Amino acid sequence: MNILAVLIPVSLILGGIGLFAFFWSIKNNQFEDPKGNAERILSDRFDDSPDGD
Amino acid sequence: MNAETPSPAACPACVALPDSGKHAPRLDLSDMPMRRVELALPTVHCAACISAVERSLANRPDVTGARVNLTLKRVSITVADMPDIEDSLIAELGRLGYPARPLDGAVLAKAESDKAGRDMLARLGVAGFAMMNVMLLSISVWAGAEGYTRVMMHWVSAAIALPAIAFSAFPFFKSGWGALRHARLNMDVPISLAILLSAGVSLFETMEGGDHAYFDAALALTFFLLIGRFLDYKTRATARSAASELAALEVQKARRIGENGEETVPLDALREGDILAVAAGERLPVDGAVIWGDSELDPSMLTGETLPQAVGQGAVVRAGMLNISGPLRIRAEGLGEETLLKQITRLVETAESSRNRYTSLAEKAAAIYAPAVHLLSLAAFIGWGVATGDWRLAVNIAAAVLIITCPCALGLAVPAVLAAASGRLFAQGVLLKDGISLEKLAEIDTVVFDKTGTLTTGKPALTNADQISDENRTIAAAMAQHSAHPLSKAIALAFSSDLEISDILEHPGFGTSGKLGDTPVRLGRAGWCGAEAGEQTAVWLKVGDTAPVGFFFADQLRPEAAETVRALQAAGLAVQLLSGDVPGTVENMAREAGIEQWRAHATPAEKVDALMALNEAGHKVLMVGDGLNDAAALAAAHVSMSPASAVDASRSSADMIIINNDLRQIVKSHRVAVASKRRIIENFSIAAIYNLISVPLALAGFATPLMAALAMSTSSITVSLNSMRIGRMK
Numbered sequence: 001m002n003i004l005a006v007l008i009p010v011s012l013i014l015g016g017i018g019l020f021a022f023f024w025s026i027k028n029n030q031f032e033d034p035k036g037n038a039e040r041i042l043s044d045r046f047d048d049s050p051d052g053d
Numbered sequence: 054m055n056a057e058t059p060s061p062a063a064c065p066a067c068v069a070l071p072d073s074g075k076h077a078p079r080l081d082l083s084d085m086p087m088r089r090v091e092l093a094l095p096t097v098h099c100a101a102c103i104s105a106v107e108r109s110l111a112n113r114p115d116v117t118g119a120r121v122n123l124t125l126k127r128v129s130i131t132v133a134d135m136p137d138i139e140d141s142l143i144a145e146l147g148r149l150g151y152p153a154r155p156l157d158g159a160v161l162a163k164a165e166s167d168k169a170g171r172d173m174l175a176r177l178g179v180a181g182f183a184m185m186n187v188m189l190l191s192i193s194v195w196a197g198a199e200g201y202t203r204v205m206m207h208w209v210s211a212a213i214a215l216p217a218i219a220f221s222a223f224p225f226f227k228s229g230w231g232a233l234r235h236a237r238l239n240m241d242v243p244i245s246l247a248i249l250l251s252a253g254v255s256l257f258e259t260m261e262g263g264d265h266a267y268f269d270a271a272l273a274l275t276f277f278l279l280i281g282r283f284l285d286y287k288t289r290a291t292a293r294s295a296a297s298e299l300a301a302l303e304v305q306k307a308r309r310i311g312e313n314g315e316e317t318v319p320l321d322a323l324r325e326g327d328i329l330a331v332a333a334g335e336r337l338p339v340d341g342a343v344i345w346g347d348s349e350l351d352p353s354m355l356t357g358e359t360l361p362q363a364v365g366q367g368a369v370v371r372a373g374m375l376n377i378s379g380p381l382r383i384r385a386e387g388l389g390e391e392t393l394l395k396q397i398t399r400l401v402e403t404a405e406s407s408r409n410r411y412t413s414l415a416e417k418a419a420a421i422y423a424p425a426v427h428l429l430s431l432a433a434f435i436g437w438g439v440a441t442g443d444w445r446l447a448v449n450i451a452a453a454v455l456i457i458t459c460p461c462a463l464g465l466a467v468p469a470v471l472a473a474a475s476g477r478l479f480a481q482g483v484l485l486k487d488g489i490s491l492e493k494l495a496e497i498d499t500v501v502f503d504k505t506g507t508l509t510t511g512k513p514a515l516t517n518a519d520q521i522s523d524e525n526r527t528i529a530a531a532m533a534q535h536s537a538h539p540l541s542k543a544i545a546l547a548f549s550s551d552l553e554i555s556d557i558l559e560h561p562g563f564g565t566s567g568k569l570g571d572t573p574v575r576l577g578r579a580g581w582c583g584a585e586a587g588e589q590t591a592v593w594l595k596v597g598d599t600a601p602v603g604f605f606f607a608d609q610l611r612p613e614a615a616e617t618v619r620a621l622q623a624a625g626l627a628v629q630l631l632s633g634d635v636p637g638t639v640e641n642m643a644r645e646a647g648i649e650q651w652r653a654h655a656t657p658a659e660k661v662d663a664l665m666a667l668n669e670a671g672h673k674v675l676m677v678g679d680g681l682n683d684a685a686a687l688a689a690a691h692v693s694m695s696p697a698s699a700v701d702a703s704r705s706s707a708d709m710i711i712i713n714n715d716l717r718q719i720v721k722s723h724r725v726a727v728a729s730k731r732r733i734i735e736n737f738s739i740a741a742i743y744n745l746i747s748v749p750l751a752l753a754g755f756a757t758p759l760m761a762a763l764a765m766s767t768s769s770i771t772v773s774l775n776s777m778r779i780g781r782m783k
Contacts, residue, residue, distance in 0.1 A: 004202075008190075008209055015186055022178045026171050036123030039100040051120075 087117065088134040090142060092153040093127050102151070109149055110142070127156065173286055176221045177279045183217035184272040188762070191269045195759045207259040207266045214268035215252065222248050222275045224282065240419040240464065243426050247455040248274055254452040257445075265449065270456045270761040277461035277769040285468035285488070288475050292486055307338035310382065327385045331376050333537065333561070340393060341383040343368045347561060348379040349578075351539075353505045354680045354700050355393065357633025357655075359513070359608045360590050363578065373681050373700065378538050379561025393681075397657060400685035401706050404661050407689070413489050414733050415467040422463060430454045433752050446754070453756040457747045462768040466736035469776035474729040477780050482713035483694075483722050490708035492733075493692040494726035496673045500621050500719070501664065501686075503678035504632035504642055507696065508614050508716075511679075513540055513590055513606035515547045525602050527552050529594045532565050532576040540592050540606060541565070541576070564592065572597040579603075588637075607638070610645050617716040618647045624723065627672075631655050631663055633682050660686035677719060679703050694719060728782055736772045743768040 025031070040046050097106065103121045106128055110119035115138070118131040128146075132138055139155050146153040187210045194206050225248065229241035248271050255266040309318050310328040320338055323329075328344065331337055337350070349361040355373045364370060370383060371393050430451045438447035471488035478485055485491060502508045521529075530550035533541035535557050554574065557567040564577010575595045579586040582593035584601040593601040618628050630651035632639045643651035655663065664686050667674050676683070676690035679699030687693035688706040695707035696714040704710055711718045747764045750756055 004205070011189075012186070012209075012213070015182060019179065019182050022182075023175060026175055026178070031171070031174060032167075033122045033124045036103065036121060039103060039123060043100045043104060045104055 085115075086134040087131055088138070090130045090132055090139055091127055091156045092130065092139070092142065092146070093156050094121070094146065094151050094153050095126055096151055097121060097123060097126055097128075105149055106146065106151060109145065113145070128153075167290070170286060170290060173224075173279070173283050176224070177276070177283055179217050180221035180272060180276040180279055183213050183221070184269065184276045187214055187269045187272055191758065191762070194266075204259070204262050207255075207268075210266060210268040211256055211259050214272055215256070218248060218252055218271055218275060221272075221279060225275075225278065238419075238423045240415070240423065243423045243455070243458075244274070244278060244464070246427070247271075247452075247458075250452045251456050254448055258449070261445075265758050267452065267456055267758050267761060270758060270765060273762060273765050274456065274461055277765065278464040280769075281461075281464040281468040284465075284472040288468070288472045288485075288488055291479065292475065292484060323385050325385060329383050329385060331381045331383060333376055333378055333380060335376055337370055337372050337374050337376060337383065339372045339383075339385045341370055341386045343370060344382050344384050346379055346381040347563065348381050349377045351375040351377050353511060353608075355682060357503065357505045357680055357682055359505055359511075359634060359638065360588075377540075378563075397681055397684055397702060400657055400661060401688045401702070404685045404689035405706070407665075411489060411493060413467075413492055414730070414737075415463075418463060418466075418737055426455065426458045429458070429748065429752070437754070450751065450754050450756075453754075453761065454748065454751045456761045457751040457756055457764055458744050461765055462740035462743065462772045463737070465769055465772050465776075466740060467733055469773050470729050470732045470736065470779060473776050473779040474725055477782070478722055478725055481718065481721060482711065482715065483718050484710040484712055486708050486710075490692050491726045491729055493673070493708070494675065494723060495730035497626065497675040497691060497723070499627045499629065499667060499672045499674045501629045501631050501667070501674055501676045501690070502646075502648070503676075503680060503683045503686075504630060504634055504639060505608060506679040506698065507677055507683075508610060508630065508642060508646055509608040510611055511608060511698075513543050514609045515543055515604060516607045517603070517605045518547055521602060521604065525594055525596070526550070528554075528569060528574060528596060529576055529604065532557070532567055532574060532594075535559070536565050540590070540604075543606060544592070544604060569596065588635075608642075610642060611716055613716050614646050617720055620717070620720040621723075622647070624720070626675075626723075631660055631686070633657075633660075633680075657682045657685050661689045664689040675719075675723075677716075678707075694722075725779065725782065729779055732776055732779055736775055739771050739775065740768055 030037075040050075094106065097103065103123065106121050107119050110116050110128070110130055113132075115133040115135070116130060119128060121128045130142060132142065143153045143155065190206050190210050190213075194203055198206060222245070225241045225244045228239065229245035232239040232242055251267040251271040251274075255268050255271070258264070258266055306317050306319055307323060308315055308330045309323065310330055315330060323339060329338065329341070333348065336354075343364055343366055345366065347363075347365045349363050350370060351359075351361050352371070352374050353359050354375065355371055361377055362374075364381075370381075373393070433454045434447045434451035436447075437450050438444050441447070467488070471491060474491055475485045475488060478491075505511055518526075526548040527550040529544050530548035531552040531554045533544040534550070535554075536542075536559060552569070554567040554569055557565060559565055560577065560581075563581040564575060566573065566575050566577075568574065574597075575582050576592060579591065579593055579601075582595040582601045584593045584595075584603065587603075590606040591603050592606075593603050595601040621628050627650070628648050630639065630643045630646070630648045632642075632651070632653055633655050634653060636653040639651050639653040643649070652663065660683065664674055664676060668689075668691065673691040676687050676693040677695070678684075678687055678693070679696050681700050681702050683695075684700075684702040684706045687695065687703055692709070693707045694709045694711060695703045696711045697704070698714050699707070699710075709722065743764055747756070747760065750760070
């Protein structure tokens with residue numbers, strides 16, 4: 001059962017990274033325009049930068 | 054180079070390298086004040102649209118950034134702050150084929166409130182993350198972990214759950230505390246109590262090394278309730294942003310003749326005695342007197358009358374009337390409290406304040422639910438405490454009762470249905486200002502229509518075509534083709550002609566004259582053509598010395614009006630017509646539409662009185678209207694609708710707006726509203742059934758954290774799925 005002492009912190013850190021990424025994406029307005037993002041991905045223009053050429 | 058001479062460009066390379074000519078010469082924007090401009094783009098819909106709009110804007114020398122938001126159908130542009138820059142941007146987008154509209158300050162306020170949405174999303178994310186982790190940790194406990202392992206799992210759960218609850222459930226605590234402070238109970242009181250008590254008891258049990266910890270249940274409760282709150286917020290935010298776009302349709306501006314010629318000014322800047330120019334086809338911005346020009350005014354938005362009024366120098370005119378034929382100059386008068394617009398605004402306010410406060414289904418449910426749950430829990434606590442003398446067990450059972458009664462299904466029952474229903478209505482062309490109006494719409498038993506512009510198109514159509522000779526038809530059509538007057542347009546629409554008429558001259562306010570060969574021809578007002586002015590809207594055609602021939606016009610029912618009335622009657626609703634127009638016209642329209650009860654000559658105040666009388670007689674009335682004279686009646690009705698073509702005042706006092714101006718939407722919306730109400734009640738019943746099964750178990754002390762988790766998730770999921778059925782309704 002000693003393995004738990006390692007696995008629990010590891011799982012918490014991994015989850016924490018996910019949570020941090022979620023906060024970061026909210027702050028960067030990534031949930032402002034879901035329909036637009038769904039369309040933008042179809043165009044080559046945004047391949048290199050989210051702002052386009 | 055002298056050090057005091059400023060260099061033309063900050064970067065020396067720019068001076069050395071001549072402009073390649075590949076790009077348009079860019080302005081030096083570094084010193085220019087920049088501004089953000091938001092434009093509504095109702096027609097953007099795909100990736101190609103986004104590229105076309107953003108590319109063409111970015112190529113302008115004065116634009117530094119442009120971003121299309123497809124969800125909200127608008128574009129945000131960072132542009133050099135120059136006067137009239139909006140008009141130039143709108144013209145540019147118009148050339149691309151995307152009609153754009155300016156958005157006003159209301160939109161900036163919306164950007165502010167979006168912060169609230171983001172905040173809620175963050176709380177939802179934290180609650181979801183913490184719930185999943187604690188659930189996973191709990192699985193080992195449910196699976197039978199014992200001793201130190203269980204204690205450790207509980208401690209890790211506590212470490213995740215307590216901060217997460219403090220952050221995520223804060224809105225519930227705040228609102229619940231606000232209610233308690235005013236000695237009231239709302240839904241958030243039992244929610245906060247359940248969350249706090251379960252977290253507190255779990256922490257105590259963890260410290261004592263006890264069997265049960267409810268951290269997962271406390272988090273699941275928070276998570277599901279936040280989903281309900283988030284749906285509710287999104288529904289209102291979408292409605293608000295669409296409503297602010299509609300408000301911007303009617304830009305409040307006037308053209309003032311000042312010392313430096315004509316200038317466009319906002320209405321607030323007008324002073325008494327200002328001279329204003331009103332072109333044909335424009336609405337009068339303020340009350341006043343005509344000082345120059347002859348024309349006809351269409352008062353239908355103001356009074357419901359369809360007969361145009363001829364006005365000349367000295368005539369008193371009212372804001373909101375439509376100038377039909379010739380340019381006018383008016384002197385602004387009575388800008389203060391006395392304008393008709395202000396009087397109507399006062400009527401609307403009185404009507405709104407006398408409207409009964411409506412208790413929504415959610416509030417009714419909370420009023421029964423909150424005390425019942427608290428009493429049950431208290432009874433369990435006292436009962437077990439007294440019976441066994443074990444107060445620790447008693448607290449545990451009381452907490453289990455609070456958790457298992459599961460307000461999460463109740464918290465989701467209403468917002469999930471309203472979000473699904475308003476999303477569906479929005480897609481079919483009806484805008485809800487708030488979810489409550491949907492509940493109210495489900496209760497109506499009477500529909501009251503306004504006539505002009507609501508039941509009718511508000512545009513004149515020729516009525517006596519079969520009495521006019523072919524020769525006169527062709528002459529009239531040939532003359533009418535050259536005029537923008539609405540009656541001329543109606544003639545040109547009814548007949549076609551390739552006759553040659555020479556020397557065509559427009560006489561603003563009178564008509565059109567010309568020559569057919571050598572015979573002088575006139576098409577215009579009765580007096581000008583030598584005819585008697587009658588009761589009906591008419592233009593007259595005079596060819597040479599022959600007797601003038603009348604072309605009579607009448608407003609027409611919308612093509613779907615009769616069908617709509619029939620469908621409403623078939624749904625068991627009484628239909629009435631309430632108009633400000635003359636009795637003859639109203640009676641005809643009522644008969645054509647199949648409405649038996651009608652009333653004519655109703656002033657705005659009489660319309661309000663009529664609705665109040667219906668309210669007092671116990672009827673729940675849906676009012677449908679579009680004119681300025683309907684605004685107060687819309688506010689007085691149980692629930693109200695306006696077509697998007699309505700005047701600003703009506704749109705703002707109506708609860709729902711029919712975006713595509715199709716009356717059949719009334720029938721469809723009513724059907725969706727009735728279905729939504731049924732779904733809400735079903736959802737409450739589902740939640741009640743779960744409670745009936747689980748509460749006795751909890752009271753008897755058999756509830757375990759696993760049971761709580763299962764009951765909560767299954768009831769929330771059933772309720773959500775049931776709500777989504779609205780979207781699939783035919």
